Amino acid sequence: QGLSYELLIQLSEIYAWSFDFHHLQKGDSFTALFEQNCVDGKPVGLGRVLAARFTYRGTDYSAYYFESDNHGDYYDEQGQCLRKAFLKAPIRYSRISSGFSHRRLHPVLKVYRPHLGTDYAAPAGTPVMSVGDGVVVEAAYNSSNGRYLTIRHNGTYSSQYLHFSRFAKGIRSGTRVRQGQIIGYVGSTGLATGPHLDFRLRKNGILVDHRKEKNPSVQPLNDKVLCLFARYIEPLKLRLDEAAICAGYANDPVSDTKG
Numbered sequence: 001q002g003l004s005y006e007l008l009i010q011l012s013e014i015y016a017w018s019f020d021f022h023h024l025q026k027g028d029s030f031t032a033l034f035e036q037n038c039v040d041g042k043p044v045g046l047g048r049v050l051a052a053r054f055t056y057r058g059t060d061y062s063a064y065y066f067e068s069d070n071h072g073d074y075y076d077e078q079g080q081c082l083r084k085a086f087l088k089a090p091i092r093y094s095r096i097s098s099g100f101s102h103r104r105l106h107p108v109l110k111v112y113r114p115h116l117g118t119d120y121a122a123p124a125g126t127p128v129m130s131v132g133d134g135v136v137v138e139a140a141y142n143s144s145n146g147r148y149l150t151i152r153h154n155g156t157y158s159s160q161y162l163h164f165s166r167f168a169k170g171i172r173s174g175t176r177v178r179q180g181q182i183i184g185y186v187g188s189t190g191l192a193t194g195p196h197l198d199f200r201l202r203k204n205g206i207l208v209d210h211r212k213e214k215n216p217s218v219q220p221l222n223d224k225v226l227c228l229f230a231r232y233i234e235p236l237k238l239r240l241d242e243a244a245i246c247a248g249y250a251n252d253p254v255s256d257t258k259g
Contacts, residue, residue: 004045004046006045006046007032007034007046007049010034010046010048010049011030011032011049011052011054012092014049014052014063014074014082015052015054015061015063015082016087016088016089016180017082017083017084017086017087017088017215018054018056018061018082018084018088019056019061019088021088021089021092023096024056025057027055027057027058028054028055028056028057029054029055030052030053030054030055031052031053031240031243031244032049032051032052032053033049033050033051033052033236033239033240033243034046034047034048034049034050035047035048035049035050048065049063049065050064050065050236051063051064051065051233051236051237051239051240052240053240053244061076062076062077062237062240063075063076063082064076064077064229064232064233064236066221066229066232066233068221068225068228068229075220075221075229077233077237078220079220079221079225079226079229079230080220081218081219081220081221083218084215084218085132085153085157085215085218086131086132086153086157086159086179086201086210086213086215087129087131087132087179087180088211088215089120089131089199090120090128090129090130090131090159090161090197090199091120091122091126091127091128091129091186091197091199092126092127095120095121095122096118096119096120096121116200116207117160117162117198117199117200117207118198118199118200118209118210118211119196119197119198119199120186120196120197120199121194121195121196122186122195122196122197123186123195124165124185124186124187124188124195125165125185125186125187126185126186126195126197127168127182127184127185127186128161128164128182128183128184128185128186128197129179129180129181129182129183130151130159130177130178130179130180130181130183131159131179131199131201131210132151132153132157132159132179133153133176133177133178133179134151134152134153134154134158134159134176134177135151135152135174135175135176135177136149136150136151136171136172136173136174136175136176136177136183137150137151137152137158137173138150138160138173139167139171139172139173139175141189141190142190143190143191144190144191145162145163145190145198146162146163146164146187146188146189146190146191146192147163147164147165147166147167147184147187147189147190148160148161148162148163148164148190149161149164149167149171149183149184151177151183156203156204157201157202157203158201158202159199159200159201159202159210160199160200160201160202161183161184161197161198161199161200162190162197162198162199162200163186163187163188163189163190163192163195163196163197163198164184164185164186164187164189164197165184165185165186165187165188165189165195166184166185166187167183167184168181168182168183168184168185171183171184201213
């Protein structure tokens with residue numbers, strides 16, 4: 001559509017907690033209202049995305065930027081913050097090469113055994129992010145996991161990242177990390193046939209499929225602010241509707257992805 005890749009990056013960050021961008025498919029589409037920075041009438045880059053609607057597998061996901069108490073964030077139409085406790089994926093620009101399974105043929109050992117994590121295939125050196133706030137409790141190496149990290153997020157959840165080529169600067173046991181912070185880089189250390197990240201999530205010490213785990217939101221808007229928010233987004237909703245119709249896919253759910 002002739003739009004900037006910067007817009008796609010912003011959208012992927014806005015919706016990072018809502019769904020997994022590794023599974024976009026034909027028929028998915030988006031509409032976005034965004035600021036365009038200009039100097040002497042010439043575009044010089046994107047500003048902020050003000051509102052967006054992403055149709056993903058037939059379901060609409062709306063996002064509206066709203067500021068309250070000197071803090072801005074993105075919310076859905078009900079005033080629920082899109083930011084969640086955990087990112088949907090710890091890595092960008094990759095593909096899932098192996099999912100969570102209780103019986104998988106190990107590519108190196110050639111025996112069937114559980115694979116209680118998700119493998120993300122990506123080029124060596126691709127940055128890996130922490131899926132949530134927490135504290136590094138392990139930054140170590142062994143012959144199976146290679147160079148790996150374990151992060152404790154709270155009393156319920158911890159996450160693990162395997163086969164790093166190296167850790168990010170300053171990352172060691174005891175380091176406090178923030179959601180989205182780069183913690184290491186994709187590699188193939190340990191039992192690995194090629195560069196990838198093996199990501200694992202534990203709930204109460206038990207490995208779970210992070211793609212099926214319910215992801216709690218952060219604090220929603222309170223009732224007083226919610227009334228202001230509802231009035232604020234009304235004209236934005238109308239503009240999104242108009243833009244979708246102009247783009248030609250509002251009534252065409254099987255069209256190619258458009259924006």
